[in-house]
Structures are given as C-alpha cells and as structure tokens.
Amino acid sequence: MPDVHCTVNTCKYWQNSNLCNAQQIVVQSDAAGGFSQNARLEQLNATPASTNDETCCQTFKNSQG
Template identity: 40%
Template sequence: MPKISCSVNNCHYWSSGNVCDASQILVTSDSMSKSQAQTVDAPMAGSISATPVNSSAETCCKTFVAKGSAQKTDDGVTRQ
C-alpha cells in the first residue's frame, strides 16, 4: 500500500511521522460521508457509487476511528 500521510493524531490508525497505518482507507465526498452511517468504510468501497467533487476541500477520509475506541474492529480495517 502506498504511504498515506495523516495529521489526525487521535485516530486509531495514526502512527508517528503522521502516517496512516490502516490496511485500507476510504476517501469520499463530504456530501456522501454526511449522508451515510459512520460504519460505511473501506471494505464497502466496491458497493459505493462514484462521488465526484471539484476540489480536495470537498473530500474526507471515512476510515477515522478514535484512539481507544471499542469500535476499532467494527469495519474489518486493521493496523498494518
């Protein structure tokens, strides 16, 4: 997997050096993210419709899970 940079250090997948250690991620449009449950994540990417945007400001990462959260295994994404 390519190196993914992330500065959200309260995420379960965040690693020192601002690196995302998630086994997979889902980046989608802000509008799609707001309309879906928190549990819609990377393992479901193949069933999600395309969500075109006009700029990076309209995108978000759906793979966020707070550090220490009991929900860190809900979506099947793991730390590498």
C-alpha cells in the same frame, strides 16, 4: 499500499510522522480541504477529529474508543 500521510492524530491508525497504518482507507471529496503541494507532509500540523464525519477519511476510528 502506498504511504498515506494523515494529520488526524486522534485516529487509532495514526502513527508518528503523520503516517496511516490502516490496511485500506476510504476517502471522500472535501472541497474545503487541501494544502500546498510543496508542504512537507511529515511536518503538517495535527488536525484532530472526534468522529469520521469530521474527516475526509471514512476509515477514521477514534483512538479513545
């Protein structure tokens, strides 16, 4: 799987430097999302979430259980 960069740092699959370590992910569209293509991915600000309804990624699992 290619590197997946993610800022949802409350997910059990999230790693330092904004990397995802899940074996596969499911992503849905989010018209309100996005950022500059020139952004340095590993330096994006964290965007914590509590449930997968709060993310574009339906693979999200809260690291707190």
